Amino acid sequence: MVWKDKRVLVTGGAGFIGSHLTKRLVRLGARVSVLVKYRSIIDNVRLSPVWDDIHVLEGDLRNIDSLRQFRDQSYDTVFHLAAYNHVGDSFLHVNEALLSNAVATANLLEFAPEFGRFVYISSSEVYGYQTAVPFSEGFTPFPISPYAIGKYAGELYARMKRHVTNQPIVCVRPFNTFGPYQSERAVIPELIVRCLRGLPVETTEGIQTREFNYVDNIIDAFVMVAGMSAPPADQVVNIGSNREIAIRDLVRRIHEATGSKSELRIGHLPNRPTEIWRMCADNERAVELLGWTPQVTFEEGLERTVAWHRRYLDVFHQPRSALNEL
DSSP: OOOTTOEEEEETTTSHHHHHHHHHHHHTTOEEEEEESSOOTTTTGGGGGGGGGSEEEEOOTTSGGGGGGGTTOEESEEEEOOOOOOTGGGGTOHHHHHIIIIIHHHHHHHHOOEESOEEEEOOGGGSBSOSSSSBOTTSOOBOOSHHHHHHHHHHHHHHHHHHHHOOOEEEEEEOOEEOTTOOTTSHHHHHHHHHHTTOOEEEOOOOOEEOOEEHHHHHHHHHHHHTOSSOOTTOEEEEOOSOOEEHHHHHHHHHHHTTOOOOEEETOSOOOTTOOOOOOBOOHHHHHHHOOOOSSOHHHHHHHHHHHHHHHHHHHTOTTSGGGGO
16 A cells, blocks of 8 residues: 555554554655644653654544544544553553443544544454464454453444444454553563663563564554455454463563563562463464564564663663753
8 A cells, every 4th residue: 555645543643552653654654643632742752753744633532522623534544542551450440441442432433534444453352261372363252351341342343333334444453562662561661671770570470471562563564454455344353473472481581681680580479360371363364364474573573672671761760861951
């Protein structure tokens, strides 16, 4: 697909994945609008390199009034990433998670501007408890957190709209993603930062497995999905590497990659009562439909991410940083 001068809307464009997608689309020549909660560069620092190249919209999709600004607007593609995105905290903020992930998606689809393609970004978390890996799109989801239930409800609404209206809507389920600008509340940046700062690292016994995908690979797939001649009818598409790693091995690998002297306390924490013991993507559909395969290996992505966090700590954690002298 040629993106030059295409009109694109990215909801949640200031988020970790959304900001990477926004910057990629700008580089491709698209005319990008992003929906964020506050029209402020301080609150949306991830977008600072392209702030003057995008159209920034302020709004909250939980509030239908926010959608009035889309009246008479049209976009070639809408990427819907806006969401409440913390699995663990969603148990403490059930209402917010459900409103942000389910109701907001329904609001957008009911009152959205005209679009040529709508890409709903679901989550691998919708699979929840399964008895086999890798997770295939044909599995029946069993979400086990308010976050996952909200994301799955949003996905079901999007698929319903596709079925009823025949609008060009497609749903993708990205698996765990990592890279620069990710919040330290996610496992890889948390581990990197603690290791770089020499802080103790406490984990469960870490036998559970996950797969981790470098963010550029995930963005490649999103762009390919939007560029398909026709989205797959009432199908979802996994975006993942089909390569899993035990959390304890991840901890040791990051400890080594950072050259850290942090004390590793593996097994110090209890397992979560809702733990998913293995999570890995069956990515055959993405390979067949999109011709997509990860271009950046996990090892290279981790190296890039560690290097980025070294620079990040120099800016945000060092007293000598110019930022802290202001």
